[in-house]
Structures are given as C-alpha cells and as structure tokens.
Amino acid sequence: LPEHNHCICRRLTACMEHIMPFLIKFLMGPILLVSQGTRDYNPKQMAIREKVFNTIVSCFKRHGAETIDTPVFELKETLTGKYGEDSKLIYDLKDQGGELLSLRYDLTVPFARFLAMNKISNIKRYHIAKVYRRDNPAMTRGRYREFYQCDFDIAGHYDPMIPDAECLRIVSEILGELDLGDFHIKVNDRRILDGMFAVCGVPDDKFRTICSTVDKLDKMCWEDVKNEMVKEKGLSEEAADMIGQYVSMQGGMDLAVRLLEDPKMSQSKQACAGLSDMKQLFSYLELFQVTDKVVFDLSLARGLDYYTGVIYEAMLGPAGAEESLSVGSVAGGGRYDGLVGMFDPKGRAVPCVGVSIGVERIFSILEQKAEAEKVRTTEVQVLVASAQKNLLEERLRLVTELWNAGIKAESMFKKNPKLLSQLQHCEESGIPLVAILGEQELKNGMVKLRTVATREEVRDSCVCVCVCNSLIAIKSRQC
Amino acid sequence: LPEHNHCICRRLTACMEHIMPFLIKFLMGPILLVSQGTRDYNPKQMAIREKVFNTIVSCFKRHGAETIDTPVFELKETLTGKYGEDSKLIYDLKDQGGELLSLRYDLTVPFARFLAMNKISNIKRYHIAKVYRRDNPAMTRGRYREFYQCDFDIAGHYDPMIPDAECLRIVSEILGELDLGDFHIKVNDRRILDGMFAVCGVPDDKFRTICSTVDKLDKMCWEDVKNEMVKEKGLSEEAADMIGQYVSMQGGMDLAVRLLEDPKMSQSKQACAGLSDMKQLFSYLELFQVTDKVVFDLSLARGLDYYTGVIYEAMLGPAGAEESLSVGSVAGGGRYDGLVGMFDPKGRAVPCVGVSIGVERIFSILEQKAEAEKVRTTEVQVLVASAQKNLLEERLRLVTELWNAGIKAESMFKKNPKLLSQLQHCEESGIPLVAILGEQELKNGMVKLRTVATREEVRDSCVCVCVCNSLIAIKSRQC
The missing domain is CATH 3.40.50.800 (Anticodon-binding domain)
Incomplete structure (x- = not known):
C-alpha cells in the first residue's frame, strides 16, 4: 500500500509538472510584469518624488544653475573607455541598422560630450534624469537598474576650491532641507591618495588597484582590507601598515596642516598640492558655514577613474557612526579636470567639479517614513x-x-x-x-x-x- | 592636354578619397555627436520646455489628476501586437542575457499594463515622459526619434461622454494658455466611421485599410484618396463616391442630429450609437464652454488600432484653414475601452479615454518665436x-x-x-x-x-x- 501511495504521488507530480505552466498562464494570464530591477511609481510615490525634486531644484536654482537635457541613449563609442571595469554594466541597444547605441550610464559623460560638442568653456548646470546599469541590485536598499541622478556641476577655469566648496555647501543645504536626520560629508583628494601611496612605497602601477581596495573600507574592516592588499595584490606588509596609519586619520583643516608637516607626506609634491588645496577648501567651507558637516577623511577613495582632485561622499548619521547601520552614501562627487578634453577635437581641457545626489535612496527612506501616513496625490481644492x-x-x-x-x-x-x-x-x-x-x-x-x-x-x-x-x-x- | 587634365583630376579624386576619412578624423577628432533623430536641450530650450510643462501640469492638476511613472523599457512581449504595422519602429535592447526588452513606444500601453498589474479600476492620471520610435523623422517639423509625450487619461466605468468632454476641455485650456494663436479640435467616432463604411458598402475586411486611406485626407486631396481606394485597394467607384460625400461633412451637434436622420446612416446600429453619443458630447462641451473650438469632422480617422469610440485631434489655425500651412496635429487622443483587458488575467475591461499633447511641435514653434528674444536661463536675483x-x-x-x-x-x-x-x-x-x-x-x-x-x-x-x-x-x- 505505501508503494501504491508513492506511485500515485509520483504520477500526480508528473501530472502537475505538465499542468503547471498552463495553470500559471491561466492564473496569471497575459504579461503583467515590469523588467527586473525597474519599477513603476504609483501616485503616492510620485508625490514624494515631486517633493524631493522640488527641494533639490530650488537649491540648484538658488545657486544660479541652468539646466540641460541629453538623449537617453548615446553613440556606443561615446561611452566606451570611460567607466573602466564597470563598462560591462552598460545596456546596449540591438543593432537594428544604423548607429550602435547604448543607454547612458551616468550624466557626467554626456555632460562632458555636450560641453565639447558645443564648445562651452564655462557653465553651472544641473541635470535630473534617469540612468541605466545592468547591475544585480539590492532593491530593498533602494538600488535599481533604472534610477534617477540629480547632478550639479560647475565647469570653467576658476580660482581653486571656490566652486568645489559651493558643491559641498549645496549637498549640505539639500540634505538639511530634506529632513533626513543627521548627516556628514567625507572629503579627500585624489592627489593626497596618490601621494600617500607613493610615500608608503606602493609601486606606480598598483595605485589604482590599491585605491579600489581602500575604497572598500566602508564595507570591510581594516584587517580584511590589509589582507587583500598583501595577499591578493602583493603589497608589502610594511607599506600596507603605513597606509593603515594614514587611512585611519580624520579631521578638518587642522589635519591638513598637520599632514603638510608630516615628514613622509611632505615629500610628495602631489600630496602637498592636495593638502594645501584642502586647507583652502576648509577656509571657504567656514565662510559657507558648513564645516560642522564636513570631515577630511583619508580613507575615502571613490571608484570612478575620472576624478583628478577633491572627492567627497555624504552619508546619513553623525560622523563616526557605525557605517554598517547607515544606508550608505546619499551623495557623491568630485573634481574631474580631464574628461571634457577626451571629447574635444583639440584636447582642450575644461576643468569641472560636480556632485550627484543619490535620490533613489532618499526616496526609499521617505517612502518608508510615509508608509503609515496619508499623502495627498492630487491638489483638488x-x-x-x-x-x-x-x-x-x-x-x-x-x-x-x-x-x-x-x-x-x-x-x-x-x-x-x-x-x-x-x-x-x-x-x-x-x-x-x-x-x-x-x-x-x-x-x-x-x-x-x-x-x-x-x-x-x-x-x-x-x-x-x-x-x-x-x-x-x-x-x-x-x- | 584636356586628357592629361582629366587624368590629373581622376588621380586627385582617388587621392582625396583615400585621404578624406583621415582628414575628417583629424579635423573632427573624437566623437562629438548625438545619435540620429535625437537632440540635446540647451539651457534656453530647457527654459522654454519648463514653461510649457508648467502650463500643462497646472492644467492637469486643476482637473484633479494624479501622476505616475513607468520604466523607459518594458518587456518586449508587453509591446508586441499593440501597434500594428508600426511595431517595426520599436527600439529593442540587445540581448545581454536575461529578459528581452524594448524602449516604450508610447505611454498608453505602459499605462494599461500598470492598471492591469495593480488591479486599478479607476484613476485620472497624467504622465509626462519620453517615448522612442525608430522613424525617419522630419526634424525641422519638430519630430524626433526620442520625444516627449504629455498624456492625460481617465480610466473607469462612468456615464457616457462626461470624461470624454473633459479631455476636450483640457486640450482647449492648454492650447489657449500656451498662446499659440488660433486652433481647432476635430472630433469623430470610430463607430461612426465603421457604420459609414458599412452603409457605403465597404466589405468588413477592408474597414481598417480604407480607414487608413481616409486618414490621409489631411495630407492628400480627395482625388488622390479616392484613387488609392479604388485603384490600390479595389473599392468600387460608387462606394468611394459615397464615402467622399460623407467625409466632406463638418459641423457641430446639428450635423449629428442630421446624420441620425440620414436614410443610410440611420441603418447602421453602430453609427447611431456613435452619433447619439456625439450629440451628448456636444451638450457637455456647451456646458464646458468649448463648442467654438470643436468641429465634428467625418474625415478624421486616426491611425492607431486601439481606439473604440470618440477620437479627436487638435490643429493650430482656424477651422477650415489650408491644412498644408499648419504644423499638423498638436494634440490627439480618443477612447480605448479594450486595451486594459488585453493585459488583465481575466480579460476584465477598464474603459479609458485620454489625450496626448504633442509638445515637441509646440517646443519647435515656441523656440522659433524665441529665437530673437532674450530668455533667462537662471533665476538668480x-x-x-x-x-x-x-x-x-x-x-x-x-x-x-x-x-x-x-x-x-x-x-x-x-x-x-x-x-x-x-x-x-x-x-x-x-x-x-x-x-x-x-x-x-x-x-x-x-x-x-x-x-x-x-x-x-x-x-x-x-x-x-x-x-x-x-x-x-x-x-x-x-x-
């Protein structure tokens, strides 16, 4: 009898396997899905989104920015060679005859292409639009394959650190006005990082790879980061330890002053240039009344290749809080003085500095907050x-x-x-x-x-x- | 000697042909282009665009609409079989593993998918976003491969013609407020067209193809349209002439009343249903104070397959003006009661009516107007x-x-x-x-x-x- 039961069971299973697809088709009917990693916004979400955009755009306008828009797809070759390893995440369009096209990966490369194409040598512009990455995102943390970026950039030859300081003031205004609780902004400089690597004895050809290991310090403890440097990337134990000492340093203008007198750091011309600019930056931040929000942090590295000077990243929570508790970075940016030249026929450079507000994470936080609340979705009087x-x-x-x-x-x-x-x-x-x-x-x-x-x-x-x-x-x- | 000259000439040409690509590369340098049929918006164009969107959104909000957003790409199968012959104009994404995706072709199909997926049976919503068509557009007339649509739709089971009349009121408000000069809105009904074809003796299986020939009356004279019907599509001369009489008719509620008593038209149940709804529509348009802008025009056909009732199209210029002088339609829409059911697992229908504002043409007109003017691109005080x-x-x-x-x-x-x-x-x-x-x-x-x-x-x-x-x-x- 048990055998008989087993037999019926098997037959039922086999039968179900045949029926299931039809059953699903019958129950689910026609296609009802959006593609992986994308989402619809319902009216309540749109009401929240509109409020966030209004706050951000008001701030950009208060700082005198114009706005532009670029197509959602670019010629494939415009994007080629701009994102390093991440290029594999670019969405390509099918070759249906004509040009080869790709969906934009960020707003910075199209901006640089726009400047070069129109021979614009100075502009303060914002651009709010969707970008596309074939990532495997953690959607609960507010990451998608289609997501908004809100970029503000200042292009032009100006006296050092004034536009850079304004970008940080803008991040501070926006995060304050969005009422997301406490936040802090980490700053560093690519030249300080490179100088630090040099004086710690990192070989020139390992700067970029060691830099991306340092970038993991917000997710990994120092021990693991050191292990990766020494065991995977073949750095000497002494060099790693020396880096370890530097990347644990945090401060303000005082730290920049101290490092300018550091016997090792002061040997690197690059580091000194970065450090005196950092000093200057903090003096402007003081005038802009945002020094309480900004921390000079030598562990900040940022992944993108095109940065050439100051870099920054804003996190929710007070400075020094357990990073693992935070939702991660909600804004980031830096100086990229070489990118426009890559598009210019004569290689003519236009120095740029900018910031991107990570609005998707901000939407997620505000959507969670509003879950229990009633949010009006129309304005009917x-x-x-x-x-x-x-x-x-x-x-x-x-x-x-x-x-x-x-x-x-x-x-x-x-x-x-x-x-x-x-x-x-x-x-x-x-x-x-x-x-x-x-x-x-x-x-x-x-x-x-x-x-x-x-x-x-x-x-x-x-x-x-x-x-x-x-x-x-x-x-x-x-x- | 002439032969010698000729020879030199040929050699020079051959030489040039070799040199040209290098010369172009040398002169043009790196990639500086946007893809065919797309464009950047510079700050001045953005200022105009923002003004137009503000006017349109204010009107949508005044009428109590909520807003939603959907991803720029949909599963390929969501779009399949919705656009008839125009499906060849859909942009597909490259198969990079995972789902097959296509860029949205309009906002109506994603809206219907959204309603079915979220089991929404009534909503008044607007959606402003870019759509994509692999067309060979006349860019001087303000047509692009990437272009904005501003859609307003009312979904739900309501008493006939009230939402339809509100859509026409909205078109009238927007075109009036945008200050584009005189305009008029043509209305017709798919049921009146089909009834007319039936009583004129068009075989059932030729309704759609004859309908698309009638649709060309805004670009071709009646003689050419008749020729196409008779010579290309095999319609009898008498049927064509009878159609010719009807499609020359224009009027208001009076025309609907007259046609309801027309010995031929009154034989078609479909036509009668359409005509009495048309009568009703005009009575609401009177209350909404827009009858002076609306013309019941039996020649209006509209291409899309999914319309099931009232259709309309707005043109700049006074009614009856030479169509060739106009920039063509600046808004259009109609009733589509069957589309949501195509996505619903149980085929449950949600009646819908909506309108799409053709903002790209409006941008073009306003950009031309603003060419000589100074337009502020920042708001600095x-x-x-x-x-x-x-x-x-x-x-x-x-x-x-x-x-x-x-x-x-x-x-x-x-x-x-x-x-x-x-x-x-x-x-x-x-x-x-x-x-x-x-x-x-x-x-x-x-x-x-x-x-x-x-x-x-x-x-x-x-x-x-x-x-x-x-x-x-x-x-x-x-x-």
Missing part, C-alpha cells in the same frame, strides 16, 4: 457635488466656472452620484472643500460651500470668491 | 560683487547670508574679478540686482544694492530685507 438627482448640468456649469477662475476643481463623472459617496471621495483624497448644489440654493442663485474637516457651511452667490476665502481660512488655521 | 580687490571672503560671507535667507544669489568664482565684468554678467544673464561691496561700506557695516536696469542705488545694513524690497519694487514696476 473643491469638489462640486449635488444633494439631489438630475443636477449634472448644473454641476458641470459650476465646475467650468471654477476652472475659468483657475481653481482646482472636479465633479464626479456619474449623472446621479449619491451625496455620501461624493463626501467620502473628499475624505479619501483630502479635498478640503465641497460645493453642494441643491434645488433650494439654485432657486435663490446661491451655492452652499462646506469645509470638509469642520463641516462648517456658508452660502454665497459667488462661489469663486467664497472658495478663495475658505482656502485662506483653512490655511491660516493650519499655521 | 542678486549678484554679490566687489568694487575693490581682496574682498573674496566678504563676498562669500554675504552670499551665504543670502542663501540662508532663501534668496537666489551668486558671486563670481574669481578672487579678484573686475567690477565691469561682474556688471556685464548681470546684464547678460538678466540678474536684476547687484550687491556691491566696498571698503567704505564694510567699515560702516553697510552694503550697496544697485538695481541693474535703472542704476538706482540704496545702502542698507540688512541686505536680505533690502533685496526683498527691491525685488517687489521691480516687479510692481513691470506690472
């Missing part, structure tokens, strides 16, 4: 309702009057909606006012206006004036 | 300048004070800029105010504020208050 049947025409006439006056208004699309369902719609979507039409009021040429929250009612012959007054009253009560 | 050397620190301190107060301000990135170049910068970028620092004012704890246009100057100890007052004064002078 007044619903035109009717208390009796057969008043559709009167409703449409009134809503037209309101639209003509620039008032945000709607009326239900049913001929005879119930008053209760009209009032419920106001509650659900947060509409503050309802204009209720009834036979009696119509006879007297009046309209009844009710404040939804308080149920206060007024009657008036001019609904537009009445709506405006009520909105002002509601606003003053909320203040 | 005040430039912090210095009249003497060595005042960088004071400038940075003051600009920080202004930013802290939420004022849009900038200062030049040079240590010692010339006063003249600072004032020139104000003139060029339309900055209305300049705060000029000088030794004397600093000693007295004052700042000098100059209105750029009038050269009026005031001195004050509180620059923020002073800036705000001056801005109000400038604004009131402009009114």
